[in-house]
Amino acid sequence: TLEELGEMVASASLCGLGQTSPNPVLTTLRHFREEYEAHIIDKKCPAAVCQGLFRTPCQHTCPVELDIPGYISLIKEGKFAEAYCLIKQRNPLPAICGRVCNHPCEFKCNRAQVDEPIAIKNLRRFVADYAFNLGVKYTPKIKERKKERIAIIGAGPAGLSAAWDLALEGYPVTVFEALPVAGGMLAVAIPDYRLPKNILRKEIQDIENLGVDIRLNTPVDDVESLLKDGYKAVFIATGAHKGAKAGIPGEDLAGVYDSI
Ligand code: SF4
Ligand code: SF4
Structure with missing residues (x-):
């Protein structure tokens, strides 16, 4: 590895120059290891500055x-339905993300160097609402049906997105949700004025239309039992329900609540 090479150069060198030359790499590895791993293993530049790793900074930054x-070009040509279908190919929840994503893509938009970033999120919300209001349907291609059943625990955004992707790959998918409603935080934490429930229901319905079986009021206590029931794989998407502590005096007093 890079680390072993640096340590070897430092220990095997006979002069001061050789002994200290790996220091910049070894020091930055110690403090910014995740940056190295993102670049080398994931081929991602979290700061979107290594241009050799991406086509556009916005796309590279979008999770x-x-x-x-692509979809902005289609919108520019007035092809709103086509833009919607292009978005749906990668994101089953465009109207939801068009409302609640914190749009890291816009923070990296090149256009900000000229005046202001392109309104990437709002443009997507516009085409998703256009499709919703006009009944535009996106009919994805589903790959050859497979027989291995997949279980997903949790019908929040991660579980729903995984269900969509797996269903497109041809797998029969069952989602187990402990609550009486699907959507996770989208359903129970985000208020209606930010994310209307009919939008949420419509995008979940699109996922169910692929054949995904969402079982509400069905908590899972034992992952092993799902494997014994014949599921070939289990994706645990239970979310992060606990707030992080700030580590300051008084945070455990009565009347102090977490804001997640
Ligand atoms: S606003 Fe849309 S394009 Fe931007 S990061 Fe979020 S999901 Fe991706
Ligand atoms: S101008 Fe902004 S939105 Fe357009 S491709 Fe460049 S980074 Fe993406």
Whole structure:
């Protein structure tokens, strides 16, 4: 590894120059290891500055790597339905993300160096709402049906997105949700004025239309039992329900609540 090579050069060198030359790499490895791993293993530059690793900084920064330049070009040509279908290919929840994503893509948009970033999130919300209001349907291609059943624990955004991707790959998917409603935090934590429930229901319905079986009021206590029931794989997408502590005096007093 890079680390072993640096240590070997430092220990095997006979002069001061050789002994100290690996220091920049070894020091930065110690303090910024995750940056090295992101670049070398994931081929991702979290700061979106290594241009050799991406096509556009916006797409590279988006967690689902949406084809942002592609859908903006289609919107520019007035092809809103086509833009919607292009987005749906990678993101089953465009109207939801168009409302609640914290849009890291816009923070890296090159256009900000000229005046202001492109309104990437709002443009997507616009085409998703256009499709919703006009009944535009996206019919994805489903690969050859497979027989291995997959279980997903949790019907929040991660579980729902995984269900969509796996269903497109042809797997029969069952989602087990402890609550009486699907959507996780989208359903129970985000208020209606930010994310109307009919939008949430519509995008979940699109996922169910692929054949995904969402079982509400069905908590899972034992992952092993799912494997024994014949599921070939289990994806645990139970979310992060606990707030992080700030580590300051008084945070455990009565009347102090976490904000997650
Ligand atoms: S706003 Fe949309 S394109 Fe931007 S990071 Fe979020 S999901 Fe990706
Ligand atoms: S201008 Fe902004 S939105 Fe357009 S491709 Fe460049 S980074 Fe992406």
